Amino acid sequence: xxxxxEAQLNELEQDLNAIRDEVLADxxxxxxxxxxxxxxxxxxxxxxxxxxxxxxxxxxxxxxxTAALGISKIIENMEIGHNVMHGQYDWMNDPSxxxxxxxxxxVCTGDSWRLTHNYEHHTxxxxxxxxxxxxxxLLRLSDxxxxxxxxxxxxxNYILLSVFFQWGVGLHELEFERIRRGEVSLKEKLPxxxxxxxxxxxxxxxxYVFFPLVTFPVAPxxxxxxxxxxxxxxxxxxxxxxxxxxxxxxxxFTEEECEGESKGHWYLRQLTGSSxxxxxxxxxxxxxxxxxxxxxxxxxxxxxxxxxxxxxxxQAVCKKHGIHYNTGSFARQYGTVLKRIxxxxxxxxxxxxxxxxxxxx
Numbered sequence: 001x002x003x004x005x006e007a008q009l010n011e012l013e014q015d016l017n018a019i020r021d022e023v024l025a026d027x028x029x030x031x032x033x034x035x036x037x038x039x040x041x042x043x044x045x046x047x048x049x050x051x052x053x054x055x056x057x058x059x060x061x062x063x064x065x066t067a068a069l070g071i072s073k074i075i076e077n078m079e080i081g082h083n084v085m086h087g088q089y090d091w092m093n094d095p096s097x098x099x100x101x102x103x104x105x106x107v108c109t110g111d112s113w114r115l116t117h118n119y120e121h122h123t124x125x126x127x128x129x130x131x132x133x134x135x136x137x138l139l140r141l142s143d144x145x146x147x148x149x150x151x152x153x154x155x156x157n158y159i160l161l162s163v164f165f166q167w168g169v170g171l172h173e174l175e176f177e178r179i180r181r182g183e184v185s186l187k188e189k190l191p192x193x194x195x196x197x198x199x200x201x202x203x204x205x206x207x208y209v210f211f212p213l214v215t216f217p218v219a220p221x222x223x224x225x226x227x228x229x230x231x232x233x234x235x236x237x238x239x240x241x242x243x244x245x246x247x248x249x250x251x252x253f254t255e256e257e258c259e260g261e262s263k264g265h266w267y268l269r270q271l272t273g274s275s276x277x278x279x280x281x282x283x284x285x286x287x288x289x290x291x292x293x294x295x296x297x298x299x300x301x302x303x304x305x306x307x308x309x310x311x312x313x314x315q316a317v318c319k320k321h322g323i324h325y326n327t328g329s330f331a332r333q334y335g336t337v338l339k340r341i342x343x344x345x346x347x348x349x350x351x352x353x354x355x356x357x358x359x360x361x
Contacts, residue, residue, distance in 0.1 A: 009264030015317045045072035056221040066225045070232030078288030087301045107170035107200040126273035137177040140344045142252045154345045165234035244293030247275040248336035249326045270297035276327035
Protein backbone atom coordinates (compact mmCIF):
# COMPACT_ATOMS: atom_id res chain seq x y z
CA UNK A 1 0.00 0.00 0.00
CA UNK A 2 1.19 3.51 -0.79
CA UNK A 3 2.96 5.10 2.17
CA UNK A 4 1.40 8.35 3.36
CA UNK A 5 2.14 10.30 6.52
CA GLU A 6 -0.55 11.45 8.92
CA ALA A 7 -0.86 14.92 7.37
CA GLN A 8 -1.31 13.42 3.89
CA LEU A 9 -3.91 10.95 5.16
CA ASN A 10 -5.81 13.77 6.84
CA GLU A 11 -5.80 15.72 3.57
CA LEU A 12 -7.05 12.65 1.68
CA GLU A 13 -9.84 12.30 4.22
CA GLN A 14 -10.83 15.93 3.84
CA ASP A 15 -10.84 15.73 0.03
CA LEU A 16 -13.08 12.65 -0.02
CA ASN A 17 -15.33 13.96 2.75
CA ALA A 18 -15.92 17.06 0.63
CA ILE A 19 -17.18 14.90 -2.24
CA ARG A 20 -19.41 12.96 0.13
CA ASP A 21 -20.84 16.10 1.74
CA GLU A 22 -21.62 17.59 -1.67
CA VAL A 23 -23.68 14.54 -2.67
CA LEU A 24 -25.45 14.33 0.70
CA ALA A 25 -26.49 17.98 0.41
CA ASP A 26 -28.03 17.27 -3.00
CA UNK A 27 -30.02 14.11 -2.16
CA UNK A 28 -33.70 14.37 -2.89
CA UNK A 29 -36.49 13.75 -5.37
CA UNK A 30 -34.12 12.87 -8.20
CA UNK A 31 -32.70 9.94 -6.23
CA UNK A 32 -36.10 8.77 -4.94
CA UNK A 33 -37.52 8.82 -8.46
CA UNK A 34 -34.52 6.87 -9.74
CA UNK A 35 -34.78 3.96 -7.32
CA UNK A 36 -38.55 3.77 -7.78
CA UNK A 37 -38.10 3.61 -11.57
CA UNK A 38 -35.61 0.78 -11.11
CA UNK A 39 -38.06 -1.09 -8.85
CA UNK A 40 -40.77 -0.72 -11.53
CA UNK A 41 -38.35 -1.97 -14.18
CA UNK A 42 -37.45 -5.00 -12.08
CA UNK A 43 -41.10 -5.85 -11.44
CA UNK A 44 -42.07 -5.37 -15.09
CA UNK A 45 -39.30 -7.69 -16.25
CA UNK A 46 -40.24 -10.29 -13.65
CA UNK A 47 -43.91 -10.23 -14.66
CA UNK A 48 -42.97 -10.42 -18.34
CA UNK A 49 -40.68 -13.37 -17.70
CA UNK A 50 -43.24 -15.23 -15.58
CA UNK A 51 -46.05 -14.62 -18.11
CA UNK A 52 -43.98 -15.73 -21.10
CA UNK A 53 -42.46 -18.78 -19.43
CA UNK A 54 -45.46 -21.14 -19.88
CA UNK A 55 -45.17 -20.51 -23.62
CA UNK A 56 -41.53 -21.53 -23.52
CA UNK A 57 -42.21 -24.52 -25.74
CA UNK A 58 -41.61 -21.93 -28.47
CA UNK A 59 -37.79 -21.59 -28.38
CA UNK A 60 -37.55 -17.79 -28.95
CA UNK A 61 -40.16 -17.22 -26.22
CA UNK A 62 -38.23 -19.48 -23.82
CA UNK A 63 -35.05 -17.49 -24.43
CA UNK A 64 -36.87 -14.16 -23.97
CA UNK A 65 -38.65 -15.33 -20.82
CA THR A 66 -35.50 -16.71 -19.22
CA ALA A 67 -33.53 -13.58 -20.12
CA ALA A 68 -36.25 -11.26 -18.76
CA LEU A 69 -36.48 -13.18 -15.49
CA GLY A 70 -32.69 -13.43 -15.18
CA ILE A 71 -32.21 -9.69 -15.77
CA SER A 72 -35.01 -8.96 -13.30
CA LYS A 73 -33.20 -11.00 -10.64
CA ILE A 74 -29.90 -9.25 -11.44
CA ILE A 75 -31.43 -5.79 -11.09
CA GLU A 76 -33.20 -6.72 -7.86
CA ASN A 77 -30.06 -8.18 -6.30
CA MET A 78 -27.47 -5.69 -7.58
CA GLU A 79 -29.06 -2.26 -8.05
CA ILE A 80 -31.89 -2.59 -5.54
CA GLY A 81 -31.16 -5.13 -2.78
CA HIS A 82 -27.41 -4.61 -2.38
CA ASN A 83 -27.66 -0.83 -2.47
CA VAL A 84 -30.81 -0.51 -0.36
CA MET A 85 -29.30 -2.72 2.36
CA HIS A 86 -26.28 -0.41 2.47
CA GLY A 87 -28.65 2.32 3.67
CA GLN A 88 -28.39 4.34 0.47
CA TYR A 89 -32.10 5.21 0.59
CA ASP A 90 -32.83 5.18 4.34
CA TRP A 91 -33.32 8.94 4.21
CA MET A 92 -36.53 8.36 2.20
CA ASN A 93 -38.19 6.75 5.28
CA ASP A 94 -39.83 4.22 2.98
CA PRO A 95 -40.13 0.83 4.78
CA SER A 96 -39.97 -1.00 1.43
CA UNK A 97 -36.60 0.61 0.68
CA UNK A 98 -35.04 0.69 4.15
CA UNK A 99 -31.78 -1.10 4.92
CA UNK A 100 -33.06 -2.82 8.06
CA UNK A 101 -36.33 -4.13 6.64
CA UNK A 102 -35.52 -5.00 3.03
CA UNK A 103 -35.45 -8.72 2.20
CA UNK A 104 -34.12 -9.55 -1.25
CA UNK A 105 -34.79 -12.28 -3.81
CA UNK A 106 -31.91 -14.60 -2.96
CA VAL A 107 -31.24 -17.37 -0.42
CA CYS A 108 -29.00 -15.19 1.77
CA THR A 109 -30.99 -13.55 4.55
CA GLY A 110 -30.84 -9.79 4.92
CA ASP A 111 -29.47 -10.07 8.46
CA SER A 112 -26.67 -12.41 7.35
CA TRP A 113 -25.74 -10.13 4.46
CA ARG A 114 -25.64 -7.04 6.65
CA LEU A 115 -23.23 -8.85 8.99
CA THR A 116 -20.90 -10.59 6.53
CA HIS A 117 -20.92 -7.89 3.84
CA ASN A 118 -21.85 -4.49 5.24
CA TYR A 119 -19.87 -4.96 8.44
CA GLU A 120 -17.13 -7.57 7.98
CA HIS A 121 -16.22 -6.98 4.35
CA HIS A 122 -16.54 -3.19 4.23
CA THR A 123 -14.77 -2.74 7.55
CA UNK A 124 -11.88 -5.13 6.88
CA UNK A 125 -11.66 -4.94 3.09
CA UNK A 126 -8.86 -7.18 1.77
CA UNK A 127 -7.22 -7.58 5.19
CA UNK A 128 -5.96 -11.14 5.11
CA UNK A 129 -7.31 -13.03 8.11
CA UNK A 130 -10.12 -10.51 8.71
CA UNK A 131 -11.96 -10.14 5.38
CA UNK A 132 -13.48 -13.56 4.73
CA UNK A 133 -14.78 -12.36 1.36
CA UNK A 134 -11.22 -12.47 0.12
CA UNK A 135 -11.28 -15.77 -1.74
CA UNK A 136 -14.42 -16.88 0.14
CA UNK A 137 -12.28 -19.44 2.03
CA LEU A 138 -12.08 -21.41 -1.23
CA LEU A 139 -9.52 -19.60 -3.36
CA ARG A 140 -5.87 -18.75 -2.84
CA LEU A 141 -5.34 -15.27 -4.26
CA SER A 142 -2.20 -14.01 -2.53
CA ASP A 143 1.11 -15.15 -1.05
CA UNK A 144 -0.38 -14.73 2.42
CA UNK A 145 -2.09 -18.08 1.94
CA UNK A 146 0.43 -20.93 1.82
CA UNK A 147 0.06 -23.16 -1.25
CA UNK A 148 -1.44 -26.60 -0.69
CA UNK A 149 -2.05 -29.37 -3.25
CA UNK A 150 -5.79 -28.73 -3.02
CA UNK A 151 -5.21 -25.30 -4.54
CA UNK A 152 -4.36 -27.00 -7.85
CA UNK A 153 -8.11 -27.49 -8.30
CA UNK A 154 -9.16 -24.00 -7.34
CA UNK A 155 -10.28 -23.01 -10.84
CA UNK A 156 -12.88 -25.77 -10.58
CA ASN A 157 -13.89 -24.33 -7.19
CA TYR A 158 -14.19 -20.92 -8.83
CA ILE A 159 -16.53 -22.28 -11.50
CA LEU A 160 -18.66 -24.08 -8.91
CA LEU A 161 -18.79 -20.98 -6.70
CA SER A 162 -19.94 -18.89 -9.68
CA VAL A 163 -22.63 -21.36 -10.73
CA PHE A 164 -24.03 -21.69 -7.18
CA PHE A 165 -23.11 -18.18 -6.08
CA GLN A 166 -26.31 -17.31 -4.21
CA TRP A 167 -25.92 -20.48 -2.12
CA GLY A 168 -22.26 -19.78 -1.43
CA VAL A 169 -23.11 -16.26 -0.28
CA GLY A 170 -26.02 -17.58 1.74
CA LEU A 171 -23.78 -20.03 3.61
CA HIS A 172 -20.89 -17.59 4.07
CA GLU A 173 -21.80 -16.84 7.69
CA LEU A 174 -21.46 -20.55 8.51
CA GLU A 175 -17.66 -20.00 8.59
CA PHE A 176 -17.01 -23.56 7.51
CA GLU A 177 -13.23 -23.07 7.60
CA ARG A 178 -13.41 -22.08 11.29
CA ILE A 179 -15.65 -25.04 12.09
CA ARG A 180 -13.12 -27.31 10.36
CA ARG A 181 -10.32 -25.85 12.50
CA GLY A 182 -12.36 -26.27 15.67
CA GLU A 183 -12.56 -22.53 16.35
CA VAL A 184 -16.35 -22.50 16.11
CA SER A 185 -18.82 -25.30 16.87
CA LEU A 186 -21.69 -26.22 14.60
CA LYS A 187 -24.00 -25.79 17.59
CA GLU A 188 -23.09 -22.09 17.74
CA LYS A 189 -24.22 -21.77 14.13
CA LEU A 190 -27.63 -23.39 14.60
CA PRO A 191 -29.55 -20.06 14.81
CA UNK A 192 -27.95 -18.96 11.53
CA UNK A 193 -28.63 -22.34 9.88
CA UNK A 194 -32.30 -22.23 10.88
CA UNK A 195 -32.70 -18.81 9.25
CA UNK A 196 -30.79 -19.94 6.17
CA UNK A 197 -32.93 -23.08 5.76
CA UNK A 198 -36.13 -21.04 6.09
CA UNK A 199 -35.06 -18.43 3.56
CA UNK A 200 -33.38 -20.88 1.18
CA UNK A 201 -36.39 -23.20 1.39
CA UNK A 202 -38.79 -20.38 0.49
CA UNK A 203 -36.64 -19.35 -2.48
CA UNK A 204 -36.28 -22.92 -3.77
CA UNK A 205 -40.01 -23.59 -3.31
CA UNK A 206 -40.96 -20.41 -5.20
CA UNK A 207 -38.76 -21.03 -8.24
CA TYR A 208 -38.58 -24.80 -8.40
CA VAL A 209 -41.96 -25.96 -7.03
CA PHE A 210 -44.65 -23.25 -6.94
CA PHE A 211 -44.30 -21.67 -10.39
CA PRO A 212 -43.78 -25.01 -12.16
CA LEU A 213 -46.84 -26.47 -10.37
CA VAL A 214 -49.18 -23.60 -11.31
CA THR A 215 -48.19 -24.18 -14.93
CA PHE A 216 -48.33 -27.96 -14.58
CA PRO A 217 -48.76 -28.99 -18.23
CA VAL A 218 -45.49 -27.19 -19.06
CA ALA A 219 -43.85 -27.55 -15.64
CA PRO A 220 -40.51 -28.89 -17.01
CA UNK A 221 -40.18 -25.85 -19.28
CA UNK A 222 -40.95 -23.42 -16.46
CA UNK A 223 -38.56 -25.25 -14.14
CA UNK A 224 -35.80 -25.10 -16.75
CA UNK A 225 -36.43 -21.39 -17.30
CA UNK A 226 -36.26 -20.62 -13.59
CA UNK A 227 -33.04 -22.59 -13.24
CA UNK A 228 -31.63 -20.69 -16.22
CA UNK A 229 -32.64 -17.31 -14.79
CA UNK A 230 -30.96 -18.07 -11.47
CA UNK A 231 -27.86 -19.28 -13.31
CA UNK A 232 -27.70 -16.04 -15.33
CA UNK A 233 -27.96 -14.02 -12.10
CA UNK A 234 -25.35 -16.14 -10.28
CA UNK A 235 -22.75 -16.02 -13.06
CA UNK A 236 -23.13 -12.29 -13.64
CA UNK A 237 -23.16 -11.20 -9.99
CA UNK A 238 -20.14 -13.36 -9.10
CA UNK A 239 -18.19 -12.00 -12.07
CA UNK A 240 -18.97 -8.38 -11.16
CA UNK A 241 -17.92 -8.94 -7.54
CA UNK A 242 -14.70 -10.71 -8.54
CA UNK A 243 -13.84 -7.91 -10.97
CA UNK A 244 -14.28 -5.40 -8.15
CA UNK A 245 -11.95 -7.12 -5.69
CA UNK A 246 -9.58 -9.66 -7.23
CA UNK A 247 -8.01 -7.97 -10.24
CA UNK A 248 -4.26 -7.97 -10.67
CA UNK A 249 -3.80 -4.48 -9.18
CA UNK A 250 -6.19 -4.86 -6.23
CA UNK A 251 -3.98 -4.86 -3.13
CA UNK A 252 -4.17 -6.95 0.04
CA PHE A 253 -3.19 -5.89 3.56
CA THR A 254 -1.96 -7.38 6.81
CA GLU A 255 -3.66 -6.94 10.15
CA GLU A 256 -0.55 -5.25 11.54
CA GLU A 257 -0.44 -2.45 8.98
CA CYS A 258 -4.11 -1.65 9.62
CA GLU A 259 -4.04 -1.54 13.41
CA GLY A 260 -5.51 1.68 14.78
CA GLU A 261 -6.00 3.09 11.30
CA SER A 262 -7.47 6.56 10.86
CA LYS A 263 -10.37 7.37 8.54
CA GLY A 264 -7.85 8.63 6.00
CA HIS A 265 -5.99 5.31 6.13
CA TRP A 266 -9.30 3.45 5.76
CA TYR A 267 -10.06 5.56 2.68
CA LEU A 268 -6.62 4.71 1.26
CA ARG A 269 -7.17 0.98 1.83
CA GLN A 270 -10.58 1.08 0.17
CA LEU A 271 -9.16 2.81 -2.91
CA THR A 272 -6.13 0.57 -3.33
CA GLY A 273 -7.98 -2.67 -2.55
CA SER A 274 -10.78 -2.15 -5.10
CA SER A 275 -11.07 -1.95 -8.88
CA UNK A 276 -13.47 -0.54 -11.47
CA UNK A 277 -14.42 -1.50 -14.98
CA UNK A 278 -15.86 0.57 -17.81
CA UNK A 279 -19.12 0.03 -19.68
CA UNK A 280 -22.31 1.66 -20.89
CA UNK A 281 -25.28 2.72 -18.75
CA UNK A 282 -26.91 -0.71 -19.05
CA UNK A 283 -23.75 -2.45 -17.81
CA UNK A 284 -23.56 -0.05 -14.86
CA UNK A 285 -27.23 -0.70 -14.02
CA UNK A 286 -26.80 -4.48 -14.16
CA UNK A 287 -23.70 -4.30 -11.99
CA UNK A 288 -25.53 -2.27 -9.35
CA UNK A 289 -22.96 0.39 -10.26
CA UNK A 290 -20.30 -1.86 -8.70
CA UNK A 291 -18.48 -1.18 -11.93
CA UNK A 292 -17.46 1.81 -9.77
CA UNK A 293 -16.27 -0.42 -6.93
CA UNK A 294 -13.68 2.13 -5.77
CA UNK A 295 -16.37 4.77 -5.32
CA UNK A 296 -18.63 2.24 -3.64
CA UNK A 297 -16.00 1.20 -1.11
CA UNK A 298 -15.27 4.81 -0.24
CA UNK A 299 -18.94 5.88 -0.15
CA UNK A 300 -20.99 2.68 0.46
CA UNK A 301 -24.05 4.54 1.74
CA UNK A 302 -24.35 7.08 -1.10
CA UNK A 303 -26.88 6.19 -3.84
CA UNK A 304 -24.89 4.11 -6.31
CA UNK A 305 -26.34 5.79 -9.38
CA UNK A 306 -24.36 8.86 -8.29
CA UNK A 307 -21.00 7.07 -8.68
CA UNK A 308 -20.53 7.84 -12.40
CA UNK A 309 -20.86 11.58 -11.83
CA UNK A 310 -18.45 11.65 -8.87
CA UNK A 311 -15.90 9.29 -10.41
CA UNK A 312 -14.01 12.15 -12.09
CA UNK A 313 -13.70 13.89 -8.73
CA UNK A 314 -12.44 10.69 -7.10
CA GLN A 315 -9.95 10.25 -9.95
CA ALA A 316 -8.75 13.81 -9.40
CA VAL A 317 -8.23 13.11 -5.70
CA CYS A 318 -6.31 9.94 -6.54
CA LYS A 319 -4.11 11.83 -9.01
CA LYS A 320 -3.46 14.57 -6.45
CA HIS A 321 -2.28 12.03 -3.87
CA GLY A 322 -0.45 9.71 -6.27
CA ILE A 323 -2.92 6.82 -5.79
CA HIS A 324 -3.45 4.39 -8.67
CA TYR A 325 -7.02 4.60 -9.99
CA ASN A 326 -7.54 0.96 -10.92
CA THR A 327 -9.88 0.79 -13.91
CA GLY A 328 -10.07 -0.78 -17.35
CA SER A 329 -12.40 -2.52 -19.73
CA PHE A 330 -14.58 -5.31 -18.38
CA ALA A 331 -12.69 -7.86 -20.53
CA ARG A 332 -9.29 -6.64 -19.31
CA GLN A 333 -10.24 -6.63 -15.63
CA TYR A 334 -11.90 -10.02 -15.83
CA GLY A 335 -8.87 -11.38 -17.63
CA THR A 336 -6.62 -10.35 -14.74
CA VAL A 337 -9.03 -12.03 -12.29
CA LEU A 338 -8.80 -15.32 -14.18
CA LYS A 339 -5.03 -14.99 -14.38
CA ARG A 340 -4.82 -14.40 -10.62
CA ILE A 341 -6.98 -17.43 -9.85
CA UNK A 342 -4.97 -19.65 -12.19
CA UNK A 343 -1.55 -18.38 -11.16
CA UNK A 344 -2.15 -18.87 -7.44
CA UNK A 345 -3.35 -22.40 -8.09
CA UNK A 346 0.27 -23.24 -8.94
CA UNK A 347 3.09 -23.93 -6.48
CA UNK A 348 5.10 -20.77 -5.83
CA UNK A 349 8.04 -21.83 -7.97
CA UNK A 350 5.87 -22.50 -11.02
CA UNK A 351 3.75 -19.39 -10.45
CA UNK A 352 6.80 -17.14 -10.29
CA UNK A 353 8.14 -18.70 -13.47
CA UNK A 354 4.82 -18.26 -15.29
CA UNK A 355 4.20 -14.68 -14.17
CA UNK A 356 7.79 -13.74 -15.05
CA UNK A 357 7.19 -14.65 -18.71
CA UNK A 358 6.44 -11.68 -20.99
CA UNK A 359 2.73 -11.48 -21.79
CA UNK A 360 1.63 -11.09 -25.40
CA UNK A 361 -1.18 -8.75 -26.30
